[in-house]
Amino acid sequence: MHQGIAPSFGHIRIRRTDGWTVVTFHGEIDIASALTIGPRLDALTALPRCRVVLDLNAVGFLDASGLGLLCRARRRIAGRSGRLLLVCDRPHILRLLRLTCLDGAFTVLASLADAGPTPLP
Numbered sequence: 001m002h003q004g005i006a007p008s009f010g011h012i013r014i015r016r017t018d019g020w021t022v023v024t025f026h027g028e029i030d031i032a033s034a035l036t037i038g039p040r041l042d043a044l045t046a047l048p049r050c051r052v053v054l055d056l057n058a059v060g061f062l063d064a065s066g067l068g069l070l071c072r073a074r075r076r077i078a079g080r081s082g083r084l085l086l087v088c089d090r091p092h093i094l095r096l097l098r099l100t101c102l103d104g105a106f107t108v109l110a111s112l113a114d115a116g117p118t119p120l121p
Contacts, residue, residue: 019051022055023055024058028062030066033066041069052084055088056093059088085107
């Protein structure tokens with residue numbers, strides 16, 4: 001699997017692999033961190049047919065601002081005929097997705113390994 005450079009911007013780390021952009025979130029994703037993460041996600045989701053994996057497995061806390069980031073990325077990617085996967089095995093985040101009825105809005109995998117070498121064709 002070919003992997004690109006992995007820059008880190010506060011609460012996210014970005015790398016490219018086999019035509020996918022993998023964004024690994026870490027720490028607390030709240031209103032303060034959303035202000036810095038939002039522009040980065042917007043830049044990553046600006047291209048047509050982009051393929052993005054958002055990895056939430058290192059997130060300790062996610063609030064409504066964090067959910068807003070996920071939903072915005074989903075809308076932007078869908079509007080550009082792209083693909084989005086969420087990677088999350090954190091019970092508190094999965095519960096939050098269920099409680100807000102967002103669990104059906106995303107394709108959620110437990111680990112990056114579940115996505116395979118190339119998550120989708």
